Amino acid sequence: MSPTSAGPIVEVSGLYKSYGGRTVVDGVSFTVEEGEIFGVLGPNGAGKTTTVECVEGLRTPDAGRVRVAGLDPVAEHDRVTRVLGVQLQQSELQAKLTVREALELYASFAPHPADWRPLAERLGLDSRLGTRFAKLSGGQKQRLFIALALIGDPRVVVLDELTTGLDPRARRDTWQLIEDVRASGVTVLLVTHFMEEAQRLCDRIAVIDKGRLAALDTPQGLIRRSAGATVLSFTPSAPLDEDALAALPGLASVTHKDGRLTLSGTDETVDAVLTLLARRRVTAHQLRVTDATLDDAFLDLTETSTP
Amino acid sequence: MSSAPTPTTPARRAGTLVHPGVLRTEIRLFRREPGALFWIVCFPALLLAILGSIPSFREHDEALGGLRLVDTYVPVTVLLGMILGGLQAMPQVLTGYRERGILRRMSTTPVRPAALLLAHMVVFAGAALVSALLALLLGRLAFGVRLPAQGFGYALALLLAVAAALALGSLVSALTPTSRIAGAVGSAVLFPMMFCAGLWVPVQSMPDLLARIVGWTPFGAAAQALNGAAAGHWPGWSHLGVLAAWTVLLTAGAARWFRWE
Ligand SMILES: Nc1ncnc2c1ncn2[C@@H]1O[C@H](COP(=O)(O)OP(=O)(O)OP(=O)(O)O)[C@@H](O)[C@H]1O
Ligand SMILES: [Mg+2]
Numbered sequence: 001m002s003p004t005s006a007g008p009i010v011e012v013s014g015l016y017k018s019y020g021g022r023t024v025v026d027g028v029s030f031t032v033e034e035g036e037i038f039g040v041l042g043p044n045g046a047g048k049t050t051t052v053e054c055v056e057g058l059r060t061p062d063a064g065r066v067r068v069a070g071l072d073p074v075a076e077h078d079r080v081t082r083v084l085g086v087q088l089q090q091s092e093l094q095a096k097l098t099v100r101e102a103l104e105l106y107a108s109f110a111p112h113p114a115d116w117r118p119l120a121e122r123l124g125l126d127s128r129l130g131t132r133f134a135k136l137s138g139g140q141k142q143r144l145f146i147a148l149a150l151i152g153d154p155r156v157v158v159l160d161e162l163t164t165g166l167d168p169r170a171r172r173d174t175w176q177l178i179e180d181v182r183a184s185g186v187t188v189l190l191v192t193h194f195m196e197e198a199q200r201l202c203d204r205i206a207v208i209d210k211g212r213l214a215a216l217d218t219p220q221g222l223i224r225r226s227a228g229a230t231v232l233s234f235t236p237s238a239p240l241d242e243d244a245l246a247a248l249p250g251l252a253s254v255t256h257k258d259g260r261l262t263l264s265g266t267d268e269t270v271d272a273v274l275t276l277l278a279r280r281r282v283t284a285h286q287l288r289v290t291d292a293t294l295d296d297a298f299l300d301l302t303e304t305s306t307p
Numbered sequence: 308m309s310s311a312p313t314p315t316t317p318a319r320r321a322g323t324l325v326h327p328g329v330l331r332t333e334i335r336l337f338r339r340e341p342g343a344l345f346w347i348v349c350f351p352a353l354l355l356a357i358l359g360s361i362p363s364f365r366e367h368d369e370a371l372g373g374l375r376l377v378d379t380y381v382p383v384t385v386l387l388g389m390i391l392g393g394l395q396a397m398p399q400v401l402t403g404y405r406e407r408g409i410l411r412r413m414s415t416t417p418v419r420p421a422a423l424l425l426a427h428m429v430v431f432a433g434a435a436l437v438s439a440l441l442a443l444l445l446g447r448l449a450f451g452v453r454l455p456a457q458g459f460g461y462a463l464a465l466l467l468a469v470a471a472a473l474a475l476g477s478l479v480s481a482l483t484p485t486s487r488i489a490g491a492v493g494s495a496v497l498f499p500m501m502f503c504a505g506l507w508v509p510v511q512s513m514p515d516l517l518a519r520i521v522g523w524t525p526f527g528a529a530a531q532a533l534n535g536a537a538a539g540h541w542p543g544w545s546h547l548g549v550l551a552a553w554t555v556l557l558t559a560g561a562a563r564w565f566r567w568e
Contacts, residue, residue, distance in 0.1 A: 056415055078417065086415040091408040094332075096339045101332060108328040109416040152416070 007070075009034040009156055009187050010055060015064035017050050025050050026211035027064075034155075037178070037188040039202035041195075043302050047211040048191045049089050052158050055189065056086050068156060082111055085154030087145045089161050089191070095134035099125055099144055102133065103151060110152030119147050122177055124170060138165045146174065156187045163197060175201055195294040209302040219294055226297035228252035228264025232273055234284035235260045240276070248272045264292065326422045333426040337434065340396075347392035347434045351384040352441040359450040371511055378453075379509035381446040382533035386468060386504040386526055388438025393472030394493040394500065397431050398479040403486035411568050420567060428477070432469050439465055456539030464532035464542045467550040471525040474557035475500075481565035503527035510534065522546065525553040 008031035017025040025047040032038040040048045053059045054066050057073030057080055066073055073080045093102055103120060107113035120126050123143040128136065136144065142165045149157050162178070163171040171194075178201055182188055192198050198205055199219045207215040207222070215222055223229055240261070245254055250266035263273060270289060277284055337343065355377075358364050364376040371379060401424055404410050410420035446452035455461035479496065483489040501507075504526040510518050511534060521527030528549035532542035 058411065058415065077414075078419075081415060081417045084415070088408070088412060088415070091412040093409060093412070094336055094404075096336050097332065101335070105328050105332050106416065109326075109418045111417070148412075 008032055009069055010038070010189060011065065011067040012051065012055065013065045015051060015054060015066065016062045017047075017054065017059065018062055024211050025054070025061075028206075028208060028211070028213050029064075030206050030213065030216055032156075032187055032189055034187050035182065035185055036203045037182050037190060037201050039198045039205040040189070040191045040208060041193075041198055041205055041298060042208035042214075046208045046302075048208055049160055051208065052160055052189060052191055053088075056084065056158055057081075058088075082152075083155040085149040085152050085157035087149035087157075087159045087162065091145065093133040093144075096132050098130055098132050099136070100129040102144060103129075103147060106148045107151050112153050114151055114153040116147065116151055119150060122173065123147050124173070139167060139170060142166060143170065143174075146177075150181060154186065156189065157181070158189045160191045162190055162192060163194060171197070195298060199294045207298065207301050214301045222297045222301070223292050223294060226292055226300040228296060228300070229292050230267055230270055231262065231264045231290050231292055231296075232270050232288070233260060233262040234287040236277070237283040237285065238280070240280065240282060244276060244280075248276070260286075264296075324419060324422050324425060326418050326426070329418060329422050330426040330429060333423070333430045337430045343392065343396040344434075347388045347396060347431075348438045348441065350391065351387040351438050352445045354387065355380060355384040355442055355445055356449065359446070365450065374511070376509070377446070377450045378537075379505070379511050379534075381442060381452050382530050382537060383505045383509055384442040384446075385439040385465065385533060386529055387501070387506065388442075389435035389469050389472040390497065390500050390504060390526060392431055392435055392438075393476035394479065394497040395490070397427065397473070397476035398483065398489040398493050399486045400427055401477065401480035402483050402489040405480075405566065405568060406485050408568070414567065424477075428473050431476075432473060435469050435472065436465070453537075455533075455537045457536040457541060460540075460542040461533060461536035464529060464536055464547060464550070467532075467547060467554065468526065468529035471529065471550055471554045471557065474554050474561060475525065477561035477565070478557045481561045481563075500524070500526050503530070505530045523549060525550055525557075528553075 010032035012031070013029040015025050015028045016023065024045075028047070028051055030038070040052065042048050050059060054061050055068060055073060057077045060074050068080050069083045071080045071083075073084075097105075099120070103116040107116050117126075120129065123146060125140065125143055125147060128140055131140075133141070133144070142163075146159070146162065149159060159178075163174050166174060175197065178188060178190075188201075190198075190201065202219060204216065204218055205222060206213055215225065217225060236259075245251070245263070248263070248265065248269050249272050250269045252264045252269075253262075255262045263269060358380050359377045364380070367373050367375055404423060404427075410423060413420040413423055443454065447454055475496070476493075479492050480489055483492050503521045503524040505513070510521060510527060510530045513521060518527075518531075522531055522545075528546040532546035532550065535546070536542045
């Protein structure tokens with residue numbers, strides 16, 4: 001194996017995959033640098049799982065090039081499994097296998113396994129070691145699969161819906177775990193539906209919509225890029241006329257509700273609103289200016305209709 | 308059921324097909340299946356015990372060449388465990404492993420999912436052999452049934468029969484998408500197979516033509532090979548050949564149609 005220190009550790013370029021004549025991944029390209037936490041966001045059915053399972057070598061692309069640490073995940077599957085840890089969106093274990101047995105077994109698969117005990121402890125599995133898989137709760141199963149993804153001490157870990165089904169505390173503990181894992185040099189490819197998770201963890205995010213790459217940027221970059229990056233809301237002391245509002249530069253949206261006005265746009269919009277208020281001698285009660293969230297950017301970037 | 312921690316030893320080689328950890332796990336899991344344990348390991352011997360306790364089964368019969376009915380039922384019960392396991396237990400487990408994504412999860416590790424299938428087959432074969440041994444021993448100790456006179460030929464026929472049962476079970480698993488369907492198909496094939504092995508009428512008591520037809524089926528051939536070896540002759544290449552041919556054919560079918568997901 002020649003671990004390429006130069007160049008991206010995960011490379012996806014021009015990836016296509018279709019099922020029964022329907023294209024579900026349509027020319028997706030991105031690269032992940034070593035030590036990065038890279039997020040994949042997108043509506044249900046966008047093709048996220050299909051994309052990352054091509055990276056894992058579980059699905060064979062119809063076209064395009066995929067490399068993990070310089071290896072082809074399909075043709076060199078065996079070698080890729082040695083550098084890649086995987087948590088699938090959906091999988092199971094033998095019903096009567098206990099947590100301890102599963103951890104020991106999967107540790108025994110890896111060339112240089114991590115110690116499973118501290119991992120189990122951090123994921124709150126230490127009190128469930130003797131429990132059979134079928135008797136675990138949904139969140140406990142999820143934690144076990146996170147542990148199994150990390151147990152081989154991989155260079156790259158792919159997590160498909162990392163914290164789905166976890167309670168808020170477990171979710172935060174898991175984020176901390178992923179940050180620690182990354183601090184030790186592991187590259188993380190993360191599929192998620194939680195914007196808070198993406199915003200906190202990811203260095204860069206690919207937004208996939210209907211099989212296409214809709215955007216690729218840092219979380220802040222995505223927010224800035226969305227049409228209504230800044231949100232301004234206040235209750236005006238006197239009504240403002242629609243024409244004046246519509247003429248505001250950079251305006252993305254206006255909503256009235258119970259006498260309260262909410263505008264989204266750019267910093268320029270905010271300046272213009274303040275000027276307008278001063279000129280009309282209107283007072284803005286309970287004025288709030290907030291950055292748009294990743295949620296807003298996401299909704300903006302992905303179309304409303306899902307396949 | 309042991310919960311003793313086993314040391315986490317790294318897998319020895321790349322893309323391993325035989326993995327000691329997987330095998331150990333499958334042995335443990337098998338021991339947690341009381342149903343499979345009973346039907347594969349205990350039931351055949353139990354059946355022999357019940358049949359042997361019927362007085363008429365212990366009377367010598369000229370029509371059977373001086374054998375007693377209990378003598379003729381030993382090979383039948385020797386085959387029964389592997390038939391039950393191969394058609395009722397194994398295909399459901401293997402199909403379930405695929406259906407529930409367990410093979411898929413395993414294929415993301417350096418150990419190939421085939422190692423899991425293989426380990427399960429080894430465990431199943433071991434259980435079938437234990438079951439056969441139990442039936443032989445019970446026949447010998449409780450009813451004075453002589454141990455096979457042609458021991459080597461008997462062992463050879465037995466191993467071939469286990470291989471055929473493995474192949475048949477794998478084919479059922481390969482052809483069925485869910486473990487429920489695997490169970491249904493297994494049951495449908497189970498009864499003719501048990502009939503051919505002589506569960507209702509031992510092959511020695513079958514009419515000539517029927518015995519000859521049954522001799523072309525895997526377990527009919529196995530029963531006749533075992534009978535021959537029990538009586539002290541070499542099992543006969545035709546029967547062994549039929550068994551081997553079935554094994555090759557069924558294995559090829561299973562390999563051809565098996566899907567990993
Ligand atoms: N094996 C398959 N056979 C047929 N169609 C498939 C298969 N796998 C995925 N698809 C289709 O491809 C599309 C993308 O699926 P995929 O699982 O990649 O979506 P996703 O982005 O992961 O969605 P989610 O957020 O719901 O997990 C879906 O429309 C799905 O129906
Ligand atoms: Mg998905």
